[in-house]
Amino acid sequence: MNEPSDVETVGVVGAGTMGHGIAQVAATAGYDVVMRDVETEYVDRGLEGIDSSLERLAERGALDEEPSAIRARIEGTTDLAALADAGVVVEAVIEDLEVKRDVFTDLDEVTDEDAVLATNTSTLSVTSIASATDRADAVVGLHFMNPVPVMEGVEVVVGERTDDSTVAFAHAFAAELGKETWESDDKPGFVTNRILIPWINEGIRAYDEGVATRDDVDRGMRLGTNVPMGPLELADHIGLDVVLDASRTLHEELGDRYKPAYLLKRKVAAGDLGKKTGEGFYEHD
Numbered sequence: 017m018n019e020p021s022d023v024e025t026v027g028v029v030g031a032g033t034m035g036h037g038i039a040q041v042a043a044t045a046g047y048d049v050v051m052r053d054v055e056t057e058y059v060d061r062g063l064e065g066i067d068s069s070l071e072r073l074a075e076r077g078a079l080d081e082e083p084s085a086i087r088a089r090i091e092g093t094t095d096l097a098a099l100a101d102a103g104v105v106v107e108a109v110i111e112d113l114e115v116k117r118d119v120f121t122d123l124d125e126v127t128d129e130d131a132v133l134a135t136n137t138s139t140l141s142v143t144s145i146a147s148a149t150d151r152a153d154a155v156v157g158l159h160f161m162n163p164v165p166v167m168e169g170v171e172v173v174v175g176e177r178t179d180d181s182t183v184a185f186a187h188a189f190a191a192e193l194g195k196e197t198w199e200s201d202d203k204p205g206f207v208t209n210r211i212l213i214p215w216i217n218e219g220i221r222a223y224d225e226g227v228a229t230r231d232d233v234d235r236g237m238r239l240g241t242n243v244p245m246g247p248l249e250l251a252d253h254i255g256l257d258v259v260l261d262a263s264r265t266l267h268e269e270l271g272d273r274y275k276p277a278y279l280l281k282r283k284v285a286a287g288d289l290g291k292k293t294g295e296g297f298y299e300h301d
Protein backbone atom coordinates (compact mmCIF):
# COMPACT_ATOMS: atom_id res chain seq x y z
CA MET A 17 0.00 0.00 0.00
CA ASN A 18 1.25 3.46 -0.92
CA GLU A 19 1.59 6.34 1.54
CA PRO A 20 0.19 9.65 0.22
CA SER A 21 3.66 11.17 0.59
CA ASP A 22 5.09 8.45 -1.71
CA VAL A 23 2.52 9.17 -4.41
CA GLU A 24 3.75 11.30 -7.30
CA THR A 25 0.86 11.00 -9.73
CA VAL A 26 -2.84 11.23 -8.96
CA GLY A 27 -5.30 9.87 -11.52
CA VAL A 28 -8.78 11.34 -11.91
CA VAL A 29 -11.47 9.66 -14.02
CA GLY A 30 -14.15 12.09 -15.22
CA ALA A 31 -13.45 15.74 -16.02
CA GLY A 32 -16.89 17.09 -15.09
CA THR A 33 -17.89 19.34 -12.19
CA MET A 34 -16.22 17.17 -9.56
CA GLY A 35 -13.43 15.51 -11.56
CA HIS A 36 -11.83 18.75 -12.70
CA GLY A 37 -12.15 20.19 -9.19
CA ILE A 38 -10.37 17.17 -7.71
CA ALA A 39 -7.65 17.38 -10.40
CA GLN A 40 -7.18 21.06 -9.55
CA VAL A 41 -6.76 20.57 -5.79
CA ALA A 42 -4.40 17.62 -6.30
CA ALA A 43 -2.19 19.68 -8.65
CA THR A 44 -2.36 22.66 -6.28
CA ALA A 45 -1.08 20.34 -3.52
CA GLY A 46 1.94 19.53 -5.73
CA TYR A 47 0.94 16.21 -7.30
CA ASP A 48 1.22 15.44 -11.00
CA VAL A 49 -2.30 14.73 -12.23
CA VAL A 50 -3.69 12.74 -15.13
CA MET A 51 -7.36 13.53 -15.74
CA ARG A 52 -9.27 11.24 -18.07
CA ASP A 53 -12.66 11.61 -19.72
CA VAL A 54 -14.27 9.77 -22.63
CA GLU A 55 -14.24 12.61 -25.21
CA THR A 56 -11.62 15.29 -25.90
CA GLU A 57 -14.39 17.88 -25.73
CA TYR A 58 -15.13 16.95 -22.08
CA VAL A 59 -11.44 16.88 -21.18
CA ASP A 60 -11.00 20.36 -22.69
CA ARG A 61 -14.05 21.71 -20.89
CA GLY A 62 -12.64 20.37 -17.60
CA LEU A 63 -9.25 21.98 -18.27
CA GLU A 64 -10.98 25.30 -19.06
CA GLY A 65 -12.86 25.03 -15.76
CA ILE A 66 -9.55 24.54 -13.95
CA ASP A 67 -7.99 27.55 -15.74
CA SER A 68 -10.77 29.90 -14.76
CA SER A 69 -10.93 28.63 -11.17
CA LEU A 70 -7.15 29.02 -10.75
CA GLU A 71 -7.34 32.56 -12.17
CA ARG A 72 -10.06 33.49 -9.67
CA LEU A 73 -8.10 32.01 -6.76
CA ALA A 74 -4.92 33.82 -7.90
CA GLU A 75 -6.78 37.15 -8.04
CA ARG A 76 -7.84 36.58 -4.44
CA GLY A 77 -4.24 35.79 -3.45
CA ALA A 78 -5.24 32.25 -2.47
CA LEU A 79 -2.45 30.45 -4.38
CA ASP A 80 1.21 30.01 -3.42
CA GLU A 81 2.21 29.52 -7.07
CA GLU A 82 1.36 30.99 -10.45
CA PRO A 83 -1.74 29.31 -12.00
CA SER A 84 0.43 28.28 -14.96
CA ALA A 85 2.80 26.32 -12.69
CA ILE A 86 -0.11 24.39 -11.16
CA ARG A 87 -1.76 23.89 -14.52
CA ALA A 88 1.50 22.48 -15.97
CA ARG A 89 1.18 19.51 -13.60
CA ILE A 90 -2.20 18.48 -15.08
CA GLU A 91 -2.41 16.29 -18.16
CA GLY A 92 -5.81 15.79 -19.78
CA THR A 93 -6.39 12.61 -21.74
CA THR A 94 -8.98 10.22 -23.16
CA ASP A 95 -6.53 7.32 -22.82
CA LEU A 96 -7.18 5.10 -19.81
CA ALA A 97 -3.66 3.65 -20.05
CA ALA A 98 -2.28 7.10 -19.15
CA LEU A 99 -3.38 6.35 -15.55
CA ALA A 100 -0.90 3.46 -15.28
CA ASP A 101 1.57 5.36 -13.07
CA ALA A 102 -0.97 6.82 -10.65
CA GLY A 103 -0.48 5.92 -6.98
CA VAL A 104 -4.10 6.78 -6.30
CA VAL A 105 -7.02 7.23 -8.70
CA VAL A 106 -10.20 9.13 -7.82
CA GLU A 107 -13.19 8.21 -9.97
CA ALA A 108 -15.75 10.96 -10.59
CA VAL A 109 -17.83 9.72 -13.54
CA ILE A 110 -21.63 9.87 -13.72
CA GLU A 111 -23.63 8.42 -10.82
CA ASP A 112 -24.44 5.09 -12.48
CA LEU A 113 -23.43 1.86 -10.79
CA GLU A 114 -22.74 -0.10 -13.98
CA VAL A 115 -20.64 2.71 -15.49
CA LYS A 116 -18.64 3.02 -12.26
CA ARG A 117 -18.16 -0.76 -11.98
CA ASP A 118 -16.83 -0.86 -15.57
CA VAL A 119 -14.42 1.98 -14.78
CA PHE A 120 -13.14 0.13 -11.69
CA THR A 121 -12.65 -3.13 -13.61
CA ASP A 122 -10.56 -1.16 -16.12
CA LEU A 123 -8.64 0.67 -13.38
CA ASP A 124 -7.86 -2.64 -11.69
CA GLU A 125 -6.22 -3.75 -14.94
CA VAL A 126 -4.27 -0.63 -15.88
CA THR A 127 -2.97 0.59 -12.50
CA ASP A 128 -0.11 -0.70 -10.38
CA GLU A 129 -1.21 -3.28 -7.78
CA ASP A 130 -0.25 -0.89 -4.93
CA ALA A 131 -2.52 1.90 -6.19
CA VAL A 132 -5.51 2.94 -4.09
CA LEU A 133 -8.77 3.27 -6.04
CA ALA A 134 -11.26 5.82 -4.69
CA THR A 135 -14.79 6.67 -5.77
CA ASN A 136 -16.45 10.06 -5.41
CA THR A 137 -19.92 8.51 -5.51
CA SER A 138 -22.66 10.52 -3.77
CA THR A 139 -24.94 7.64 -2.84
CA LEU A 140 -23.94 4.36 -4.50
CA SER A 141 -22.50 1.43 -2.59
CA VAL A 142 -18.71 1.56 -2.35
CA THR A 143 -18.82 -2.19 -1.68
CA SER A 144 -20.65 -2.85 -4.99
CA ILE A 145 -18.18 -0.66 -6.88
CA ALA A 146 -15.20 -2.36 -5.16
CA SER A 147 -16.48 -5.83 -6.05
CA ALA A 148 -15.83 -5.05 -9.74
CA THR A 149 -12.09 -5.27 -8.89
CA ASP A 150 -9.75 -7.92 -7.46
CA ARG A 151 -8.58 -5.44 -4.82
CA ALA A 152 -11.68 -4.52 -2.82
CA ASP A 153 -9.40 -3.98 0.21
CA ALA A 154 -7.80 -1.01 -1.61
CA VAL A 155 -11.09 0.63 -2.68
CA VAL A 156 -12.57 3.45 -0.61
CA GLY A 157 -15.05 6.30 -0.94
CA LEU A 158 -13.52 9.77 -1.10
CA HIS A 159 -16.61 11.96 -1.32
CA PHE A 160 -15.48 15.48 -2.18
CA MET A 161 -17.89 18.39 -1.86
CA ASN A 162 -18.78 20.90 -4.58
CA PRO A 163 -17.01 23.23 -5.41
CA VAL A 164 -13.99 21.10 -4.58
CA PRO A 165 -11.39 23.92 -4.38
CA VAL A 166 -13.56 25.84 -1.91
CA MET A 167 -15.18 23.21 0.32
CA GLU A 168 -13.03 22.11 3.23
CA GLY A 169 -14.53 18.70 3.93
CA VAL A 170 -14.21 15.23 2.40
CA GLU A 171 -16.27 12.23 3.51
CA VAL A 172 -14.31 8.98 3.75
CA VAL A 173 -16.62 6.04 3.05
CA VAL A 174 -15.63 2.60 4.31
CA GLY A 175 -16.83 -0.35 2.24
CA GLU A 176 -17.39 -3.88 3.51
CA ARG A 177 -13.90 -5.00 2.44
CA THR A 178 -11.99 -1.71 2.67
CA ASP A 179 -8.77 -2.37 4.60
CA ASP A 180 -7.86 -0.18 7.61
CA SER A 181 -4.68 0.87 5.82
CA THR A 182 -6.77 2.11 2.87
CA VAL A 183 -8.99 4.10 5.23
CA ALA A 184 -5.89 5.62 6.83
CA PHE A 185 -4.54 6.42 3.34
CA ALA A 186 -7.81 8.15 2.42
CA HIS A 187 -7.74 10.43 5.48
CA ALA A 188 -4.04 11.22 4.97
CA PHE A 189 -4.44 11.88 1.25
CA ALA A 190 -7.37 14.25 1.85
CA ALA A 191 -5.23 16.04 4.46
CA GLU A 192 -2.44 16.41 1.85
CA LEU A 193 -5.04 18.16 -0.34
CA GLY A 194 -5.76 20.56 2.54
CA LYS A 195 -9.10 18.94 3.43
CA GLU A 196 -10.64 17.84 6.71
CA THR A 197 -12.37 14.48 6.83
CA TRP A 198 -15.08 12.52 8.58
CA GLU A 199 -15.94 8.89 8.17
CA SER A 200 -19.13 7.15 7.12
CA ASP A 201 -20.10 3.52 6.87
CA ASP A 202 -21.13 2.36 3.39
CA LYS A 203 -24.86 3.04 3.82
CA PRO A 204 -27.03 4.87 1.20
CA GLY A 205 -26.20 8.57 1.01
CA PHE A 206 -23.56 8.27 3.75
CA VAL A 207 -23.86 11.09 6.30
CA THR A 208 -24.21 14.10 4.00
CA ASN A 209 -26.54 13.07 1.18
CA ARG A 210 -28.77 10.95 3.38
CA ILE A 211 -29.74 14.21 5.08
CA LEU A 212 -29.19 16.76 2.29
CA ILE A 213 -31.08 15.10 -0.59
CA PRO A 214 -34.48 14.91 1.17
CA TRP A 215 -33.98 18.54 2.26
CA ILE A 216 -33.48 19.59 -1.38
CA ASN A 217 -36.49 17.54 -2.56
CA GLU A 218 -38.71 19.07 0.12
CA GLY A 219 -37.59 22.54 -1.04
CA ILE A 220 -38.51 21.68 -4.65
CA ARG A 221 -41.90 20.35 -3.52
CA ALA A 222 -42.56 23.45 -1.40
CA TYR A 223 -41.92 25.60 -4.50
CA ASP A 224 -43.91 23.32 -6.83
CA GLU A 225 -46.87 23.16 -4.43
CA GLY A 226 -47.01 26.96 -4.13
CA VAL A 227 -45.87 27.33 -0.52
CA ALA A 228 -43.64 30.22 -1.64
CA THR A 229 -41.95 31.61 -4.72
CA ARG A 230 -38.68 30.09 -5.86
CA ASP A 231 -36.74 33.01 -4.41
CA ASP A 232 -38.59 32.94 -1.10
CA VAL A 233 -38.05 29.21 -0.61
CA ASP A 234 -34.31 29.87 -0.94
CA ARG A 235 -34.39 33.17 0.97
CA GLY A 236 -36.39 31.58 3.77
CA MET A 237 -33.92 28.77 4.25
CA ARG A 238 -30.88 31.07 3.94
CA LEU A 239 -32.14 33.72 6.35
CA GLY A 240 -34.13 31.36 8.53
CA THR A 241 -31.53 28.64 9.05
CA ASN A 242 -28.23 30.33 8.18
CA VAL A 243 -27.27 27.99 5.33
CA PRO A 244 -25.23 29.60 2.52
CA MET A 245 -27.63 28.42 -0.21
CA GLY A 246 -31.30 27.49 -0.27
CA PRO A 247 -32.40 24.11 -1.67
CA LEU A 248 -33.20 25.29 -5.22
CA GLU A 249 -29.98 27.27 -5.64
CA LEU A 250 -28.04 24.34 -4.24
CA ALA A 251 -29.77 21.90 -6.62
CA ASP A 252 -28.76 24.07 -9.62
CA HIS A 253 -25.22 24.21 -8.28
CA ILE A 254 -24.96 20.42 -7.81
CA GLY A 255 -26.68 19.61 -11.14
CA LEU A 256 -30.33 18.52 -11.24
CA ASP A 257 -29.39 15.23 -12.93
CA VAL A 258 -26.96 14.47 -10.10
CA VAL A 259 -29.66 15.30 -7.51
CA LEU A 260 -32.15 13.07 -9.34
CA ASP A 261 -29.72 10.12 -9.56
CA ALA A 262 -28.97 10.45 -5.84
CA SER A 263 -32.69 10.75 -5.01
CA ARG A 264 -33.50 7.62 -6.97
CA THR A 265 -30.84 5.56 -5.19
CA LEU A 266 -31.96 6.77 -1.78
CA HIS A 267 -35.62 6.16 -2.65
CA GLU A 268 -34.85 2.63 -3.80
CA GLU A 269 -32.81 1.82 -0.71
CA LEU A 270 -34.61 3.78 2.01
CA GLY A 271 -38.23 4.12 0.92
CA ASP A 272 -40.81 6.76 0.18
CA ARG A 273 -39.50 9.60 2.31
CA TYR A 274 -36.67 9.84 -0.28
CA LYS A 275 -38.89 9.93 -3.39
CA PRO A 276 -37.61 12.45 -6.00
CA ALA A 277 -39.79 15.57 -6.36
CA TYR A 278 -41.94 15.57 -9.51
CA LEU A 279 -40.64 18.97 -10.66
CA LEU A 280 -37.06 17.72 -10.34
CA LYS A 281 -37.84 14.85 -12.75
CA ARG A 282 -39.60 17.25 -15.15
CA LYS A 283 -36.67 19.70 -15.23
CA VAL A 284 -34.17 16.89 -15.87
CA ALA A 285 -36.42 15.48 -18.63
CA ALA A 286 -36.38 18.95 -20.22
CA GLY A 287 -32.56 19.06 -20.10
CA ASP A 288 -32.49 21.94 -17.59
CA LEU A 289 -29.78 20.63 -15.27
CA GLY A 290 -28.80 23.85 -13.45
CA LYS A 291 -25.54 25.76 -13.77
CA LYS A 292 -23.96 23.25 -16.14
CA THR A 293 -26.61 23.78 -18.85
CA GLY A 294 -27.28 27.45 -18.07
CA GLU A 295 -30.80 26.86 -16.77
CA GLY A 296 -32.32 25.01 -13.85
CA PHE A 297 -34.49 26.67 -11.22
CA TYR A 298 -32.50 29.84 -12.01
CA GLU A 299 -30.91 31.16 -15.21
CA HIS A 300 -27.10 31.14 -15.22
CA ASP A 301 -24.67 32.97 -17.52
Ligand SMILES: NC(=O)c1ccc[n+]([C@@H]2O[C@H](COP(=O)([O-])OP(=O)(O)OC[C@H]3O[C@@H](n4cnc5c(N)ncnc54)[C@H](O)[C@@H]3O)[C@@H](O)[C@H]2O)c1
Binds near residue numbers: 031035112119136162
Ligand atom coordinates in the same frame (compact mmCIF):
# COMPACT_ATOMS: atom_id res chain seq x y z
N1 LIG B 1 -22.07 17.62 -8.51
C1 LIG B 1 -21.93 17.53 -7.21
O1 LIG B 1 -22.26 18.48 -6.45
C2 LIG B 1 -21.34 16.29 -6.59
C3 LIG B 1 -20.89 16.32 -5.27
C4 LIG B 1 -20.30 15.20 -4.71
C5 LIG B 1 -20.20 14.02 -5.46
N2 LIG B 1 -20.67 13.99 -6.75
C6 LIG B 1 -20.52 12.73 -7.51
O2 LIG B 1 -19.39 12.88 -8.35
C7 LIG B 1 -19.56 12.12 -9.54
C8 LIG B 1 -19.42 13.02 -10.75
O3 LIG B 1 -20.41 14.04 -10.66
P1 LIG B 1 -20.28 15.40 -11.49
O4 LIG B 1 -21.21 16.35 -10.86
O5 LIG B 1 -18.84 15.74 -11.68
O6 LIG B 1 -20.90 14.91 -12.90
P2 LIG B 1 -20.67 15.55 -14.35
O7 LIG B 1 -21.83 15.10 -15.14
O8 LIG B 1 -20.35 16.99 -14.25
O9 LIG B 1 -19.34 14.82 -14.87
C9 LIG B 1 -19.26 13.43 -15.11
C10 LIG B 1 -18.17 13.22 -16.16
O10 LIG B 1 -17.87 11.82 -16.24
C11 LIG B 1 -17.57 11.55 -17.59
N3 LIG B 1 -17.62 10.12 -17.83
C12 LIG B 1 -18.70 9.32 -17.99
N4 LIG B 1 -18.28 8.03 -18.17
C13 LIG B 1 -16.92 8.04 -18.12
C14 LIG B 1 -15.91 7.04 -18.23
N5 LIG B 1 -16.24 5.76 -18.43
N6 LIG B 1 -14.62 7.41 -18.13
C15 LIG B 1 -14.29 8.70 -17.92
N7 LIG B 1 -15.20 9.70 -17.80
C16 LIG B 1 -16.50 9.36 -17.90
C17 LIG B 1 -18.60 12.37 -18.37
O11 LIG B 1 -18.21 12.53 -19.71
C18 LIG B 1 -18.59 13.68 -17.56
O12 LIG B 1 -17.62 14.58 -18.07
C19 LIG B 1 -20.93 11.45 -9.42
O13 LIG B 1 -20.76 10.16 -8.86
C20 LIG B 1 -21.65 12.37 -8.45
O14 LIG B 1 -22.70 11.72 -7.77
C21 LIG B 1 -21.22 15.10 -7.33
